[in-house]
Amino acid sequence: MGFGNPALLPFLGLAALPVLVHLLYRRRTRRIAFPTLRLLRTVDPHLARRRRLHELALLALRTAAVLLAVLAAARPSTGGGVGASSSDTVVLLDDSASMALGGEASAWTSAVATARGVFERMGAGDRGALHRVVAGPAAPAEGMSQDGRALVRALEAAGRTDAHGALAAALRVAGEALAKGTSPDRRLLLVTDLDAGAFAEEDLAAAARALPPGTRLVVVPATAPPAARDVAVRRLALGDGTSVMGKPLRVTVGVERRAGQAAGVRVELQAGREAPRTADVVFSPAGTAEVKFEVTPTAPGLLALVASVAVDDFGPNDRRHLVALVRPRLEVVLIDGDLDDPATAQALGGGALVALALDPPGDGSLAGIHVTRVRPSDADPAAIRAADVLVLHDAPDLPEAIEAAVLARHREGAGLLVVAGHRCGRNGRAVPDALSDAVPGRVSAPAAATAGDAKPLAVAAPEDPSLSGLAVEGIARLEGVSAKDVLELATRAHATVLLEAGGRPVLVRGSGTPAPSLLLAMSLAPASSAWALRPTFLAWIHGLVPSLARGGVERPSVVVGEAGAPRPVFRAGVYDLDRPDAPSVSFTANADLREAESARLAPDAAARRLGPEAVAVTAADLEATLARAAPRDLTGVFLVLAALALLAETVFANLPRRRLGAAAKASLASSGATAA
Amino acid sequence: MTARTFRYLTPATQEALDGLVLSSRGPVEGRIAGLHRSRHKGSSVEFAEYREYVPGDPVRHLDFRVLARSDRRVIRQYEDETNLQAYVLVDRSASMGFRGDEARLSKWAYACSLAGGLVYLLHKQRDASGLVVFAETVDRVLPARGSPTAVREALEALEAFEPDGGTGIGTALRSLASRLKRRSMVIVLSDLHDDPEDVAHGLRRLRFDRHDVTVLQVLDDAEVDLPWRGLVELEDLETGERLPVEAGAVRDAYREAVQAWLRGVGSTMAKAGVEHRVLLTSKPFATEAARFVHGRGGR
Numbered sequence: 001m002g003f004g005n006p007a008l009l010p011f012l013g014l015a016a017l018p019v020l021v022h023l024l025y026r027r028r029t030r031r032i033a034f035p036t037l038r039l040l041r042t043v044d045p046h047l048a049r050r051r052r053l054h055e056l057a058l059l060a061l062r063t064a065a066v067l068l069a070v071l072a073a074a075r076p077s078t079g080g081g082v083g084a085s086s087s088d089t090v091v092l093l094d095d096s097a098s099m100a101l102g103g104e105a106s107a108w109t110s111a112v113a114t115a116r117g118v119f120e121r122m123g124a125g126d127r128g129a130l131h132r133v134v135a136g137p138a139a140p141a142e143g144m145s146q147d148g149r150a151l152v153r154a155l156e157a158a159g160r161t162d163a164h165g166a167l168a169a170a171l172r173v174a175g176e177a178l179a180k181g182t183s184p185d186r187r188l189l190l191v192t193d194l195d196a197g198a199f200a201e202e203d204l205a206a207a208a209r210a211l212p213p214g215t216r217l218v219v220v221p222a223t224a225p226p227a228a229r230d231v232a233v234r235r236l237a238l239g240d241g242t243s244v245m246g247k248p249l250r251v252t253v254g255v256e257r258r259a260g261q262a263a264g265v266r267v268e269l270q271a272g273r274e275a276p277r278t279a280d281v282v283f284s285p286a287g288t289a290e291v292k293f294e295v296t297p298t299a300p301g302l303l304a305l306v307a308s309v310a311v312d313d314f315g316p317n318d319r320r321h322l323v324a325l326v327r328p329r330l331e332v333v334l335i336d337g338d339l340d341d342p343a344t345a346q347a348l349g350g351g352a353l354v355a356l357a358l359d360p361p362g363d364g365s366l367a368g369i370h371v372t373r374v375r376p377s378d379a380d381p382a383a384i385r386a387a388d389v390l391v392l393h394d395a396p397d398l399p400e401a402i403e404a405a406v407l408a409r410h411r412e413g414a415g416l417l418v419v420a421g422h423r424c425g426r427n428g429r430a431v432p433d434a435l436s437d438a439v440p441g442r443v444s445a446p447a448a449a450t451a452g453d454a455k456p457l458a459v460a461a462p463e464d465p466s467l468s469g470l471a472v473e474g475i476a477r478l479e480g481v482s483a484k485d486v487l488e489l490a491t492r493a494h495a496t497v498l499l500e501a502g503g504r505p506v507l508v509r510g511s512g513t514p515a516p517s518l519l520l521a522m523s524l525a526p527a528s529s530a531w532a533l534r535p536t537f538l539a540w541i542h543g544l545v546p547s548l549a550r551g552g553v554e555r556p557s558v559v560v561g562e563a564g565a566p567r568p569v570f571r572a573g574v575y576d577l578d579r580p581d582a583p584s585v586s587f588t589a590n591a592d593l594r595e596a597e598s599a600r601l602a603p604d605a606a607a608r609r610l611g612p613e614a615v616a617v618t619a620a621d622l623e624a625t626l627a628r629a630a631p632r633d634l635t636g637v638f639l640v641l642a643a644l645a646l647l648a649e650t651v652f653a654n655l656p657r658r659r660l661g662a663a664a665k666a667s668l669a670s671s672g673a674t675a676a
Numbered sequence: 677m678t679a680r681t682f683r684y685l686t687p688a689t690q691e692a693l694d695g696l697v698l699s700s701r702g703p704v705e706g707r708i709a710g711l712h713r714s715r716h717k718g719s720s721v722e723f724a725e726y727r728e729y730v731p732g733d734p735v736r737h738l739d740f741r742v743l744a745r746s747d748r749r750v751i752r753q754y755e756d757e758t759n760l761q762a763y764v765l766v767d768r769s770a771s772m773g774f775r776g777d778e779a780r781l782s783k784w785a786y787a788c789s790l791a792g793g794l795v796y797l798l799h800k801q802r803d804a805s806g807l808v809v810f811a812e813t814v815d816r817v818l819p820a821r822g823s824p825t826a827v828r829e830a831l832e833a834l835e836a837f838e839p840d841g842g843t844g845i846g847t848a849l850r851s852l853a854s855r856l857k858r859r860s861m862v863i864v865l866s867d868l869h870d871d872p873e874d875v876a877h878g879l880r881r882l883r884f885d886r887h888d889v890t891v892l893q894v895l896d897d898a899e900v901d902l903p904w905r906g907l908v909e910l911e912d913l914e915t916g917e918r919l920p921v922e923a924g925a926v927r928d929a930y931r932e933a934v935q936a937w938l939r940g941v942g943s944t945m946a947k948a949g950v951e952h953r954v955l956l957t958s959k960p961f962a963t964e965a966a967r968f969v970h971g972r973g974g975r
Contacts, residue, residue: 030908033910033911034911036912037917039930051907051920
């Protein structure tokens, strides 16, 4: 509550007057010796107590009347601070990449419209400022401005960004601007699409608490215009089965018509980098429809699926996101000189991958691996040229055609994972040496690195955070081989080497060099197989192999989560999936990554993240919310209350005469009867 | 010789009372023939003492022998020369000390003046008068005597007391009843702020012995009307208890309560065969005494 004339507030001390009068009156109460109080007692036995209560009530009423009269003279008002005839408003616009979702009806468009409405409503004396979460203050650069038109122009010139902004820092900057304002009625309007990642900062509440005192923090969700949202994507789901690279994946898009008789409704499905597919929607009488698509993933890893529904007259409308995990499809050729030995698979040094491929764990994690097992003599060079992994076991006299095929893959720049196991070579030489002889530029493998007795060489896997730690550890454990040697090998050989160090698999790859054209796997113990078969690892491997064909890994794969983990490995947020120029996609990884929904907070939940004082309102209700915040003159109310207090005092002052008189008559009736 | 003046019997009072005769409402027992009817015949006259003649005394009462012999003017007085024995009981409880803002006398002073006047009147008509001063208990008893010193002693006794303590009217009445050997006139001067049942019991005791009992209830106008304005704190004179009162608020009810109380007292007195009169201190006590005398059929 504020006061238009606060200079009168000191006169509230006049409220002490009735109290002083009361005390003086009590002190001056005349004491009279009286023959007997017996008759007075018969008039009212509770006379003294009633008298005291009566006095207190009168005192309270008189004090209240004085207080209310003084307060009324001070022109009280509510909804603003002291002297709140104007307001300071900072519109903090979320300009992060996620605001672009929705095209013409995007959250950004809605947010700009909301901000424009706020600035256009600025009255004389009001101050405003436009801040952006990512780009910072737009207008003015510091403090507040009274020029609403300039703020609107700055708003029109503002654009969204492709970055992820720090909301807490933006709140602090906005708070500094508000602190430079002059009005105690401070408002900070955060217009955002409620992206969960933006509200995940730990110091968000602290930043909100640091706002200037009295700041009203209002979260305004920026959504598509309601008029365009009469149809919605109700469901986006994958068909049963494991998503495997190269195999068709069934995607079901459920659509519902929420209002009206929208016609010309189309569903569009964007799967990864493929061209979007569209289908017309035919609604059932219940207003629902399901559209099925088939998508064939061409790469392992994560596949972003975006289903949107559009209406002819309104363009893109509602949309829903889903991230699917596409498991790798590996063509493995196992050249085994001891094909008839059932223990071969288990005995393969470094062949645990293959071993598990032959005896899959049954959880679908190896669903994309296809193994062709042949004798060395039966090996088909053409199959090798099409393979992703070549496993050699007990093949001391590898046919020259095989070696030629491997080298051909290398010369073509195609990738091939070669797992050279026990007693593998040609003409008495181990496979690595043989290959190194054949590879231009020569591979300078340490002398100890012989077939069947592999040693760790080098480590580098910067694009896979889950491996980088292991890499460092592996280097530290190298014996007789310096890190320099390892890097030299990886650099000069242009190879990525999968080795074992300390019983754990280690990826060896040159960093900052052209992509390896040859992948060597040596001495992988079976104990490492579980790790080696983790989906993330497989995805990495298979993401690397096709990239070899293109001459290098242009962009690292994105690792979001792992199957079977009790919780997502990575925190929910915005991850750049596959196209640098594409809108970032928000998603939350769940256990099996089959249904990762768009992560947008509910408005109230977003407000709670900012603290108990923050409130969330819709853009439509924003005007009413701000209107309620406007000062409301309470002078009349206080005058009426003061008059009522005076009236009550008058009535109450005369009340005892009547009430006590009635009590006395009742008492007399009984005492008179006794006397008679 | 200079005649002494008494606080409760001024010459003006004497003058006002001169010519009045207080008579008994019924037969009384006396030793000589006098103004009152007697149950006994042929009572003797016994000389008691001489008294200095004071102007106003009937000349016929002068002892001319003494005058001739010593040139002294004295009057002969006789023991029990009347056939009326009267006792005046004066309540000196603390409540009798009350004096309203407008009153010239406190109830105590008013009662004492009235008692002095009655004793004087009785003496003047040669009746024997006694005095009882009481509060919670009987403080002083002057036996009824017709001698000229009886008036002086009574007046001196009244001047010796001040209002104090509680009220024990019933006790005083019963004590007096046990003393009285013959039928007498009993005049009680009190505000009757006491237990009504106890008072009634004492009165019935006297009436049982066929005494002529009169209760002159002395009240102040203020205690009847509660005339104050605004908030006053009333302090009970006998208990010391205090009570803040918005006088104007309870005045009407209080007046009605007082009237109801007085009606109750009057009813009790009437049932006991006791004459009851309410005397307000605002009225001159001489006038009230005259009215009382006339009311009893006196001259």
